[in-house]
Amino acid sequence: MRKSKKIRTQKLGRFWNKFFSYAYLMLMSVVIIYPLLITVTSAFRTGNIMAFDLNLSGPWSLNNFTRLFNDTLYGTWYLNTLKVAGITMVIQVAAITLAGYAYSRYRFTGRKQSIKFFLIIQMVPTTAALTAFYVMGLLVGGLNSHWFLTLIYIGGGIPMNTWLMKGYFDTVPLELDESAKLDGAGHLRTFWQIILPLVKPMLAVQALWAFMGPFGEYMLARFLLRTPELYTLATGLQTFINNPRDQRVTLFAAGAILIAIPICSLFFYLQKHFVSGLTAGGTKG
Amino acid sequence: MENGDVNEKILSREERKQINKVACLSIIPGLGQFYNKQIIKGVIFIAIFFLLVCEMIFYGFEALQGLVSLGNIPREDHSLFLLIEGTIQVLIIVIYLIFMVAVMVDARKIAKKRIISPSTVTYSIKATAVSLYENGFPYLLTIPAYLVMILAIVFPVLVTIFIAFTNYNFHNIPPANLVDWVGFETFSSIFTLTTYRDTFFSVFSWTIIWTVAATTLQLIIGVFTALVLNQPHIRFNRFFGVIMLLPWAVPAFITILTFSNIFNPSVGAINTQVIPFFNQLIPFIDIPSISWKVDPFWTKIAIIMIQGWVGYPYIYVLTSGILQSIPKDWYEASVIDGASAIQKFRHITMPHIFAVAAPIFITQYTGNFNNFNLIYLFNEGGPGSIGSGAGSTDILISWIYKLTTGTSPQYNISAAVTLIISAIVITISMVIFSKTRAFEMED
Numbered sequence: 001m002r003k004s005k006k007i008r009t010q011k012l013g014r015f016w017n018k019f020f021s022y023a024y025l026m027l028m029s030v031v032i033i034y035p036l037l038i039t040v041t042s043a044f045r046t047g048n049i050m051a052f053d054l055n056l057s058g059p060w061s062l063n064n065f066t067r068l069f070n071d072t073l074y075g076t077w078y079l080n081t082l083k084v085a086g087i088t089m090v091i092q093v094a095a096i097t098l099a100g101y102a103y104s105r106y107r108f109t110g111r112k113q114s115i116k117f118f119l120i121i122q123m124v125p126t127t128a129a130l131t132a133f134y135v136m137g138l139l140v141g142g143l144n145s146h147w148f149l150t151l152i153y154i155g156g157g158i159p160m161n162t163w164l165m166k167g168y169f170d171t172v173p174l175e176l177d178e179s180a181k182l183d184g185a186g187h188l189r190t191f192w193q194i195i196l197p198l199v200k201p202m203l204a205v206q207a208l209w210a211f212m213g214p215f216g217e218y219m220l221a222r223f224l225l226r227t228p229e230l231y232t233l234a235t236g237l238q239t240f241i242n243n244p245r246d247q248r249v250t251l252f253a254a255g256a257i258l259i260a261i262p263i264c265s266l267f268f269y270l271q272k273h274f275v276s277g278l279t280a281g282g283t284k285g
Numbered sequence: 286m287e288n289g290d291v292n293e294k295i296l297s298r299e300e301r302k303q304i305n306k307v308a309c310l311s312i313i314p315g316l317g318q319f320y321n322k323q324i325i326k327g328v329i330f331i332a333i334f335f336l337l338v339c340e341m342i343f344y345g346f347e348a349l350q351g352l353v354s355l356g357n358i359p360r361e362d363h364s365l366f367l368l369i370e371g372t373i374q375v376l377i378i379v380i381y382l383i384f385m386v387a388v389m390v391d392a393r394k395i396a397k398k399r400i401i402s403p404s405t406v407t408y409s410i411k412a413t414a415v416s417l418y419e420n421g422f423p424y425l426l427t428i429p430a431y432l433v434m435i436l437a438i439v440f441p442v443l444v445t446i447f448i449a450f451t452n453y454n455f456h457n458i459p460p461a462n463l464v465d466w467v468g469f470e471t472f473s474s475i476f477t478l479t480t481y482r483d484t485f486f487s488v489f490s491w492t493i494i495w496t497v498a499a500t501t502l503q504l505i506i507g508v509f510t511a512l513v514l515n516q517p518h519i520r521f522n523r524f525f526g527v528i529m530l531l532p533w534a535v536p537a538f539i540t541i542l543t544f545s546n547i548f549n550p551s552v553g554a555i556n557t558q559v560i561p562f563f564n565q566l567i568p569f570i571d572i573p574s575i576s577w578k579v580d581p582f583w584t585k586i587a588i589i590m591i592q593g594w595v596g597y598p599y600i601y602v603l604t605s606g607i608l609q610s611i612p613k614d615w616y617e618a619s620v621i622d623g624a625s626a627i628q629k630f631r632h633i634t635m636p637h638i639f640a641v642a643a644p645i646f647i648t649q650y651t652g653n654f655n656n657f658n659l660i661y662l663f664n665e666g667g668p669g670s671i672g673s674g675a676g677s678t679d680i681l682i683s684w685i686y687k688l689t690t691g692t693s694p695q696y697n698i699s700a701a702v703t704l705i706i707s708a709i710v711i712t713i714s715m716v717i718f719s720k721t722r723a724f725e726m727e728d
Contacts (some may be wrong), residue, residue: 128706130703187422219682241546253543260539
């Protein structure tokens with residue numbers, strides 16, 4: 001008698017648990033999808049609207065996309081961003097991979113001190129050094145140029161990501177290096193042919209992060225780039241929407257979609273490696 | 286390290302003296318190596334020393350003098366050039382000092398080796414090159430990272446520190462005017478001049494409230510979502526998982542700008558679509574339009590909610606990974622002991638999440654402390670103004686931006702506030718990192 005009552009309350013509890021779990025998930029889904037759906041649908045709407053709202057009644061057209069490339073500098077901005085992001089990605093990933101490998105595999109004089117240096121310097125909010133960037137840019141001709149911005153992007157990500165990279169290298173067993181050495185492989189060969197292939201997932205994640213950074217960064221781009229022809233996507237798209245009297249929201253939506261689709265695809269393609277990358281660096285000393 | 290100490294005790298007094306002599310000789314790099322009879326190394330090191338001496342004579346002393354004076358004649362001396370050149374010189378000297386210490390350590394090590402096991406010390410060109418490659422390889426690997434960091438982080442930080450102690454602002458724009466050292470005047474003016482003091486403290490307190498509220502919100506949503514989705518009985522978890530990740534996958538500036546439009550008080554979707562929908566759905570209530578972006582209070586509420594939306598997926602992904610790594614038998618054992626669901630959560634799940642993710646949680650707080658994008662892209666720090674160029678939702682970083690880019694730029698104030706921010710962020714991170722095990726090395 002008592003046992004069946006216990007089972008019944010358990011069943012009831014499980015029902016409520018399920019009910020609230022699904023209710024929560026549904027609610028979250030709506031909250032997430034609503035603004036995104038608004039953006040997506042607005043991109044295909046015709047006419048000039050002042051603000052976003054969810055309106056599924058059409059009519060639909062691709063007009064906004066053609067206007068985007070014909071009437072605005074969107075294409076230029078896209079190329080600028082690809083250029084800056086691509087260079088940032090290649091140099092940053094190369095630098096952090098080499099340094100991360102050195103810190104993981106070698107015990108050299110000054111290693112501990114320089115690891116501490118990395119840990120402390122990654123706490124410095126570099127973007128806040130606006131005044132310094134301004135003065136430096138003024139003197140080396142870096143204001144209103146892409147190379148200076150790219151340099152800052154590369155440098156800003158190096159300390160933290162070297163640390164994560166080292167953590168990931170640490171998960172590769174040391175026995176592999178030793179047996180490679182026994183077989184007569186030198187430093188470069190061990191690194192390039194034995195260890196590097198094993199950290200490919202982390203390389204992919206780091207590459208994606210380094211690439212996504214310049215797509216989303218606004219403050220430095222806005223601060224250093226003064227002419228619209230040199231804008232990156234974040235600074236360019238903002239001009240569509242920041243003027244209250246001249247809201248080109250449908251153009252903004254169209255431009256946003258063309259950025260979000262490739263980035264989202266890359267993101268979900270590499271997503272399964274994220275967790276291992278995050279926790280490997282975060283927990284191992 | 287321990288081995289070295291043991292060896293030192295075995296050495297006779299004479300031998301120890303000799304080792305110290307070598308180290309002393311290395312004040313001029315190379316001499317110690319000559320004493321150790323490593324001629325090639327010695328020549329290289331002394332050449333580097335000679336290069337520095339030349340550099341100092343032809344460029345260095347003048348640069349340092351310039352850094353001290355910051356120029357004497359307006360229009361002829363450009364204070365900023367002098368500041369930058371002086372900073373470069375300071376960096377060169379610091380790097381040289383590190384080099385000198387390394388040379389000393391090397392000389393000492395070789396001298397000791399020569400006494401204990403003379404056969405392992407190399408003298409020939411070929412052997413030196415090989416050992417240089419063997420020992421130098423890790424240094425070679427770190428050079429690119431250091432090069433970029435020095436240019437993009439160390440150098441700007443030094444320049445910021447210097448500027449904070451000058452009077453560089455819109456009154457003193459070189460080359461027409463000279464910039465001068467003013468000591469701690471900039472810092473004290475932030476805390477004593479009423480205009481700056483009031484602005485600084487109200488911006489600062491909102492920065493703290495914003496950081497704590499927004500980050501805690503995103504942590505709660507993230508952890509809770511992970512807990513809900515990782516229950517074994519939930520179906521379609523793959524499908525929901527993808528939806529929950531969307532706010533991370535879409536670049537944040539896009540969603541922030543979208544929200545900025547959606548929250549428009551007169552035409553935005555929240556006021557024209559969402560609130561009317563609720564008014565229709567739920568009988569007997571009538572929520573009026575809310576003055577987002579116009580009323581500071583509601584703007585702040587909106588900003589915090591949006592950060593919850595944008596920031597939780599990272600936490601959710603992290604927590605999901607940790608949840609899957611908790612051994613199943615812990616839970617099974619706790620069930621046998623009669624633990625309730627809440628007890629399981631409090632004593633197994635929670636501690637495990639925090640043990641692994643605490644450092645990353647902290648970086649979320651420091652990240653939001655400097656979350657310029659959300660504050661500036663949503664409403665440009667507005668509405669209104671609370672003096673000294675700051676709007677009512679400005680946080681320290683966006684205030685710095687306004688101080689630097691405004692019509693009457695206050696570069697020195699901005700640099701000083703930057704230093705204050707950095708000090709806060711670094712202190713908090715250091716405390717956390719030293720409490721967690723990040724500083725402990727594996728060897």
